[in-house]
Amino acid sequence: MQTSLHNLFEEFLKKPSIFINKEALTPKYNPRQILHREDQIKLLAQILAPSLKFEKPSNVLIYGKPGTGKTVVTKYVCAQLELSAKSKGIPLDTLYLNCKMKKVADTEYRLFAYLCSLLGEQVPPTGLPTNEVYNRFVKVVDSKPRMLIIVLDEIDALVRKQGSDVLYNLTRMELENAKMSFIGISNDATLKDSLDPRVRSSLSQEEIVFPPYDALQLRDILWKRAEIAFTKGAVDEVIISKCAAYSASVDGDARKALDLLRIAGELAERENANSIREEHLNEAIKKMETDSVLEIVRKLTKHSLLVLYSTILLSKLRDVLTTGNVYSFYCKLCESIGLNPLTQRRVSDLLDELDVLGLIKAEVISKGRYGRTREISLSIKGEILDKICELTKEVFGI
DNA sequence: CGTCCACCGGAAAGACAGGCGG
DNA sequence: CCGCCTGTCTTTCCGGTGGACG
Ligand SMILES: Nc1ncnc2c1ncn2[C@@H]1O[C@H](COP(=O)(O)OP(=O)(O)O)[C@@H](O)[C@H]1O
Numbered sequence: 001m002q003t004s005l006h007n008l009f010e011e012f013l014k015k016p017s018i019f020i021n022k023e024a025l026t027p028k029y030n031p032r033q034i035l036h037r038e039d040q041i042k043l044l045a046q047i048l049a050p051s052l053k054f055e056k057p058s059n060v061l062i063y064g065k066p067g068t069g070k071t072v073v074t075k076y077v078c079a080q081l082e083l084s085a086k087s088k089g090i091p092l093d094t095l096y097l098n099c100k101m102k103k104v105a106d107t108e109y110r111l112f113a114y115l116c117s118l119l120g121e122q123v124p125p126t127g128l129p130t131n132e133v134y135n136r137f138v139k140v141v142d143s144k145p146r147m148l149i150i151v152l153d154e155i156d157a158l159v160r161k162q163g164s165d166v167l168y169n170l171t172r173m174e175l176e177n178a179k180m181s182f183i184g185i186s187n188d189a190t191l192k193d194s195l196d197p198r199v200r201s202s203l204s205q206e207e208i209v210f211p212p213y214d215a216l217q218l219r220d221i222l223w224k225r226a227e228i229a230f231t232k233g234a235v236d237e238v239i240i241s242k243c244a245a246y247s248a249s250v251d252g253d254a255r256k257a258l259d260l261l262r263i264a265g266e267l268a269e270r271e272n273a274n275s276i277r278e279e280h281l282n283e284a285i286k287k288m289e290t291d292s293v294l295e296i297v298r299k300l301t302k303h304s305l306l307v308l309y310s311t312i313l314l315s316k317l318r319d320v321l322t323t324g325n326v327y328s329f330y331c332k333l334c335e336s337i338g339l340n341p342l343t344q345r346r347v348s349d350l351l352d353e354l355d356v357l358g359l360i361k362a363e364v365i366s367k368g369r370y371g372r373t374r375e376i377s378l379s380i381k382g383e384i385l386d387k388i389c390e391l392t393k394e395v396f397g398i
Numbered sequence: 399c400g401t402c403c404a405c406c407g408g409a410a411a412g413a414c415a416g417g418c419g420g
Numbered sequence: 421c422c423g424c425c426t427g428t429c430t431t432t433c434c435g436g437t438g439g440a441c442g
Contacts, residue, residue: 109418301429323405346430348406364406368440371404401441412431418424 018234018269018276025229025262027255030072035224036217037073040208044077047206048181051092051147052084056179059171059203061155063189064210067253070185073210074151078183085147092147095119099158108166111158112137115150134169141178148180156188164196171202212252218244221254222261230265235276239264242278246285260284290384296357297388302395303342306333307350309392311360312385315378322373323348337396351376 023029034041048057064070078094085092095118099111112133116122121140141148150170152158158166171182184203192200213221222240243264247257264284268276300308310330314321327344334341342350351374355362362374378385392398 303429342429343431344405345407345432349430366405366438366440367403368438369401369403369442370440371402372438373403373405399442403440404437406436408433408435410432412429414429415427417426420422420424 015272016231016274018231018265018274019229020231021229022262022265023229024225025258025265027258029225030075031225033224034069034072034076035220036213037069037210040069040073040210041077043208044073044183045080047208048077048081048149051081051149051179051181052088052090054090054145054147054179056147057149057181058205059182060184060206060208061192061204062183062185062208062210063191064187065212065251065253066187067251067255067257068210068212069254070210071153074153074183074185078149078151081149090147091145092149093119094149094151096151096153098153100154108162108169109133111166116140138173138175141173141180142175143177145177146179148178149183150180151183151185153185154187155184156186156191159191159194164199167199167203168196171199213248213254213257214252215241215245215248218247218252218254218257222257225258226261229262230276233275234268235261235265239276239278239281242281256288260288263287290387293359293380293384294387294391296359297391302339303347304350304354305392305395306330306339307347308354308359309333309389311354311376311378312389319377321376323351323376324373326351326376337398348374355379 044060044062047060050057062070062074075096078096082092082094095115097111097114097118116133116137119137119140121136155167167184173180182203192204195203219241222244223237226235226240240261243257243261247253247260250256260281261284264276264281267283267287268280271280273280297305297308307326307330310326310333311321314325314329318325323344327347330347331341351360351362354360358379360376361379362376364372365375366372
């Protein structure tokens with residue numbers, strides 16, 4: 001047993017890898033060159049440039065779907081700006097903060113505490129009144145003449161959880177010596193609507209939009225990375241183009257496109273292939289699709305899962321179901337595993353939620369004399385259904 | 399046309415958990 | 421550490437309804 005494993009490891013190490021630098025396909029990697037974002041880079045640089053004359057730049061709101069390069073572009077421009085400032089002897093700092101990081105920036109207190117710590121002022125993780133932390137932050141910031149640019153990534157998460165108050169306090173801070181500007185990054189284009197008007201006007205003095213990448217742009221981005229990540233000849237243009245085309249057709253997310261290429265590479269490597277072939281890519285696409293569905297399913301509450309499971313089982317017998325069908329089956333299921341069933345009213349809403357998630361179709365129709373109900377069918381098919389069933393059985397120990 | 403099926407879906411109150419502030 | 425508050429899920433109540441049937 002031990003020796004055979006030993007052999008396996010030895011073989012693994014001896015095997016020539018098609019990867020040179022797999023990291024180049026992960027989000028950790030910082031690309032040397034940012035493609036197809038020239039306009040956004042230039043615009044952001046223009047907006048921030050006044051800081052080099054020690055004038056307060058406008059605050060900026062950056063919008064765009066996930067994986068459109070908002071974070072890389074912002075970090076890049078900020079880094080360049082810091083370099084220029086340094087060479088001119090201007091006291092300029094940029095602080096980057098992801099509002100979604102749990103336990104770091106998801107409350108007003110923690111947000112200020114974290115900003116303080118970035119400035120070298122330690123604040124106890126709890127115990128002080130929020131107001132005190134706020135005052136300390138103002139004190140550190142204003143301790144000397146300086147330019148501060150604060151990047152608030154995933155700012156929509158902050159607004160959803162905390163409302164606009166935090167931002168109001170931040171943007172209207174009274175400073176004597178220092179000057180402070182904000183860059184807000186949002187995945188949600190409707191963020192502006194949910195912002196308090198006072199905050200909106202001050203935070204989005206300028207706006208930059210990041211549209212999703214199209215297939216050609218993704219192709220270029222992937223190609224650049226592939227050159228770094230893979231050995232020569234391990235991947236060709238056809239594969240890259242197909243990978244880009246697929247990703248563009250889904251949502252134009254560069255992060256997911258890179259993921260897809262990496263997974264295809266891993267599949268090829270596992271088969272000892274010396275290059276990625278179309279079949280590897282197809283398999284990778286399938287894997288990403290099932291993974292994304294499974295991820296959604298895993299997040300369902302147990303009752304939602306049971307409702308979905310009921311729908312799947314009943315769909316084997318009949319392809320269109322009604323709310324009543326699913327509900328009575330669901331109730332039996334609950335009884336057999338000793339769970340209190342929810343009311344039909346609730347299950348009716350759960351069915352709607354499953355529809356929104358794209359797992360089932362649940363459309364309200366009228367069958368005249370025979371009542372009004374949701375017509376329910378599955379939106380997904382194939383092996384993934386079996387996986388969902390397995391998962392359900394696992395969860396409930398059936 | 400009216401009836402009546404089999405639910406729909408709004409409103410509001412209750413249950414419960416987890417986190418905050420003191 | 422504890423009570424309170426907040427947010428999420430769920431129940432309860434109940435009026436509403438599209439259209440096949442008669
Ligand atoms: N124009 C680009 N050139 C190179 N890599 C990019 C580009 N845009 C995005 N990426 C890569 O895609 C991933 C996601 O980008 P990111 O900036 O985090 O997206 P967002 O912040 O918009 O969600 C990162 O790993 C980044 O390296």
